[in-house]
Amino acid sequence: xxxxxxxxxxxxxxxxxxxxxxxxxxxxxxxxxxxxxxxxxxxxxxxxxxxxxxxxxxxxxxxxxxxxxxxxxxxxxxxxxxxxxxxxxxxxxxxxxxxxxxxxxxxxxxxxxxxxxxxxxxxxxxxxxxxxxxxxxxxxxxxxxxxxxxxxxxxxxxxxxxxxxxxxxxxxxxxxxxxxxxxxxxxxxxxxxxxxxxxxxxxxxxxxxxxxxxxxxxxxxxxxxxxxxxxxxxxxxxxxxxxxxxxxxxxxxxxxxxxxxxxxxxxxxxxxxxxxxxxxxxxxxxxxxxxxxxxxxxxxxxxxxxxxxxxxxxxxxxxxxxxxxxxxxxxxxxxxxxxxxxxxxxxxxxxxxxxxxxxxxxxxxxxxxxxxxxxxxxxxxxx
Amino acid sequence: xxxxxxxxxxxxxxxxxxxxxxxxxxxxxxxxxxxxxxxxxxxxxxxxxxxxxxxxxxxxxxxxxxxxxxxxxxxxxxxxxxxxxxxxxxxxxxxxxxxxxxxxxxxxxxxxxxxxxxxxxxxxxxxxxxxxxxxxxxxxxxxxxxxxxxxxxxxxxxxxxxxxxxxxxxxxxxxxxxxxxxxxxxxxxxxxxxxxxxxxxxxxxxxxxxxxxxxxxxxxxxxxxxxxxxxxxxxxxxxxxxxxxxxxxxxxxxxxxxxxxxxxxxxxxxxxxxxxxxxxxxxxxxxxxxxxxxxxxxxxxxxxxxxxxxxxxxxxxxxxxxxxxxxxxxxxxxxxxxxxxxxxxxxxxxxxxxxxxxxxxxxxxxxxxxxxxxxxxxxxxxxxxxxxxxxxxxxxxxxxxxxxxxxx
Numbered sequence: 001x002x003x004x005x006x007x008x009x010x011x012x013x014x015x016x017x018x019x020x021x022x023x024x025x026x027x028x029x030x031x032x033x034x035x036x037x038x039x040x041x042x043x044x045x046x047x048x049x050x051x052x053x054x055x056x057x058x059x060x061x062x063x064x065x066x067x068x069x070x071x072x073x074x075x076x077x078x079x080x081x082x083x084x085x086x087x088x089x090x091x092x093x094x095x096x097x098x099x100x101x102x103x104x105x106x107x108x109x110x111x112x113x114x115x116x117x118x119x120x121x122x123x124x125x126x127x128x129x130x131x132x133x134x135x136x137x138x139x140x141x142x143x144x145x146x147x148x149x150x151x152x153x154x155x156x157x158x159x160x161x162x163x164x165x166x167x168x169x170x171x172x173x174x175x176x177x178x179x180x181x182x183x184x185x186x187x188x189x190x191x192x193x194x195x196x197x198x199x200x201x202x203x204x205x206x207x208x209x210x211x212x213x214x215x216x217x218x219x220x221x222x223x224x225x226x227x228x229x230x231x232x233x234x235x236x237x238x239x240x241x242x243x244x245x246x247x248x249x250x251x252x253x254x255x256x257x258x259x260x261x262x263x264x265x266x267x268x269x270x271x272x273x274x275x276x277x278x279x280x281x282x283x284x285x286x287x288x289x290x291x292x293x294x295x296x297x298x299x300x301x302x303x304x305x306x307x308x309x310x311x312x313x314x315x316x317x318x319x320x321x322x323x324x325x326x327x328x329x330x331x332x333x334x335x336x337x338x339x340x341x342x343x344x345x346x347x348x349x350x351x352x353x354x355x356x357x358x359x360x361x362x363x364x365x366x367x368x369x370x371x372x373x374x375x376x377x378x379x380x381x382x383x
Numbered sequence: 384x385x386x387x388x389x390x391x392x393x394x395x396x397x398x399x400x401x402x403x404x405x406x407x408x409x410x411x412x413x414x415x416x417x418x419x420x421x422x423x424x425x426x427x428x429x430x431x432x433x434x435x436x437x438x439x440x441x442x443x444x445x446x447x448x449x450x451x452x453x454x455x456x457x458x459x460x461x462x463x464x465x466x467x468x469x470x471x472x473x474x475x476x477x478x479x480x481x482x483x484x485x486x487x488x489x490x491x492x493x494x495x496x497x498x499x500x501x502x503x504x505x506x507x508x509x510x511x512x513x514x515x516x517x518x519x520x521x522x523x524x525x526x527x528x529x530x531x532x533x534x535x536x537x538x539x540x541x542x543x544x545x546x547x548x549x550x551x552x553x554x555x556x557x558x559x560x561x562x563x564x565x566x567x568x569x570x571x572x573x574x575x576x577x578x579x580x581x582x583x584x585x586x587x588x589x590x591x592x593x594x595x596x597x598x599x600x601x602x603x604x605x606x607x608x609x610x611x612x613x614x615x616x617x618x619x620x621x622x623x624x625x626x627x628x629x630x631x632x633x634x635x636x637x638x639x640x641x642x643x644x645x646x647x648x649x650x651x652x653x654x655x656x657x658x659x660x661x662x663x664x665x666x667x668x669x670x671x672x673x674x675x676x677x678x679x680x681x682x683x684x685x686x687x688x689x690x691x692x693x694x695x696x697x698x699x700x701x702x703x704x705x706x707x708x709x710x711x712x713x714x715x716x717x718x719x720x721x722x723x724x725x726x727x728x729x730x731x732x733x734x735x736x737x738x739x740x741x742x743x744x745x746x747x748x749x750x751x752x753x754x755x756x757x758x759x760x761x762x763x764x765x766x767x768x769x770x771x772x773x774x775x776x777x778x779x780x781x782x783x784x785x786x787x788x789x790x791x
Contacts, residue, residue, distance in 0.1 A: 001385070001386065001387075001388060001389070001392060001458070001685060001688050001689055001692055002384065002385040002389070002689055002692070003384065003385070003386060003682070003685035003686050003688070003689045004384070004686060004689045004690070005384075071384050246770075250770050250771070250772065253772060254771075254772065254773075261773075261776070262772075262773055264766075264772040264773060265772065265773040265774070265775065265776070267759070267762075267763070267775065269772070270762065270763060270766035270767070270770075270772050271759070271762040271763075271766065273766055273770055273772070274703075274706075274761075274762035274763075274765040274766045274770070275762070277702075277703060277765050277766075277769060277770060278703030278706060278707055278765070281679070281683060281702075281703050282675070282676055282679030282680070282683075282703075282707070283679075284686075285678070285679040285680075285682035285683045285685075285686065286675060286678060286679050286682065288384060288682065288686070289386075289678070289682050291384050292384040292385065292386055295384055296384075296385075306671075307674070307675050307678055310671060310672070310675050311675045311676075311679060314672070314675075356668065358671075359667070359668045359671035359672070360664070360667060360668070360671075362671045362674065362675075363667040363670055363671050363674075366643075366647075366674065367647075370644070370647070
């Protein structure tokens, strides 16, 4: 039994917190709000990706990464989420790099992953085209003769991205394709989004050169596996943000007086924040389980990932809204930092499908797991 | 991050699993689920199991040898408890004494008379109960009014206790009294151990809304206790309360019983509205939320175990476990009855679905939110001890106990 960060991982996490406290104050997030067409802080990205080399944390050494492991990446995700760091880390590392690791050919991995690890390449996924869960009926982007045509939105960090993994029709069903967003036939335009520091874009392809990623017709299956891995990592970002909201609310409740007492001495506030603490504890426990399943590549990953995402989204939602409520009127002003977390909590909850979708997936997966356990037991009994 | 046992833990688990299989008690021809808790035949099975554990060195695994334990680690004790639970052999009768009261007693008393109480309790030959709460001292656990007045080498006790779990079958009790009403309330308390057959001590079971009667009122009328049965110093009672209550919350937080697997089975088996509830998206969404919370509570205990296994003091992470589990149990049973529809009202007999187990738990769940610290007290504890928020203003803090307003 070893269900926590180990000492090295704790040290990495503390170091990351120190670094981000210095270089990524919330004023950096606000600066991106003021220039939303950028969608991220390019100078900060250089420091996180090139100077610190965090993008290569879990990428194997053979592809230019550090090969440290996924628990280390989870520790960094928690800190990045806590700091609301306005850089394209999640789409590049949790989604783009993971989809290459899962689906890429050896040549594709050799060509792309070292650039990601070195912090020289921003990547993202371009999947959805309209509301609704991605399905064959809802995707009209087409691949033919090595070229891609269609439009994708919203694409997180689409403005910053150099490459994208794109879901498209190719006659065999839905498949994944790797596209150079800086190349010919690609137009990228900004979208106004809930969290301007996680910039969204509309990406349009008009006969843009693309190469196949993974087997034909397996697009949705590969995407589902990528989503599970990314869900665990985003759960840590949500956890970090939720913890920060609780600390903000606690600190404010100690310094704000009403009726001659700190508002934090009223049970109406104390019990509210105790509820947030419990929700955050549950999110942490589920996130750790996800980290274990991800790092061990355990068969529990589909259930653990869904649980981590559901618990993380629920905790961040509660913590971010009750942080505003605890702050009172000042909490709903543009000037107060509460809104930054409220916006980010919804961004992270929705970006890979809503919690409602993940709840449906979770129960489907539990049923599958229980059926296979029952089958094993009956096989055992027969033998 | 690793959910597997370490090699040493795995070896220990394999050893105790085999030992439990070899030494499991005889259920006297009954099926395990057939015997109700707090009945004599059920208690006898529990007693036999406790004796077997004592003989095998598994009764108080993490107690020091000189106190009658096995000198093992807390991790070993936890592994044994998990395996015991899996084998359906985790009984409550001896927990109050062995996990809460006697460890506290041994911390304050080292005299031979006190120490002689331990071996029979370890063997399950004696059962202990807690005599702390009173009609006007529940959440306000220092508000005790039962008085102890010195008379030579003895104390004379008068007062009333309530919510005393297992007092009806207990041999001994840990009794909290007020020995000095002229000082503020936390300072005038003193603890004693008492034999439950002492003259003047009367136990009256309380019929609960679930129909169970394991909780009692205990009336004390001119009960005489020798000073040698005092636990800790005169006026040290609050320290004894703190030492025991922390253990109680840990024990209640452990959870167990009906869960997601049981309600999934019910949701498949019942006809439902336009098909089984298991096919209803609204129910599936509810189940996902419930599952994530339940798993969270289970996983939090792994975080606590990890701290113990690293030789560290567990953090506050599991403080919310009891609070959430009690509410989860209430939600689960309410949903289960909803799934049964109009048949949910039948709570007993051949027509009751599943023998009425969900109905029984439904009626028992409100008590979980009160026992061992109410929801409200648990939230105060989290807010004050973990988040560092200020305590409520206390109008009774520096006032002599006898001058505190009483109300009802």
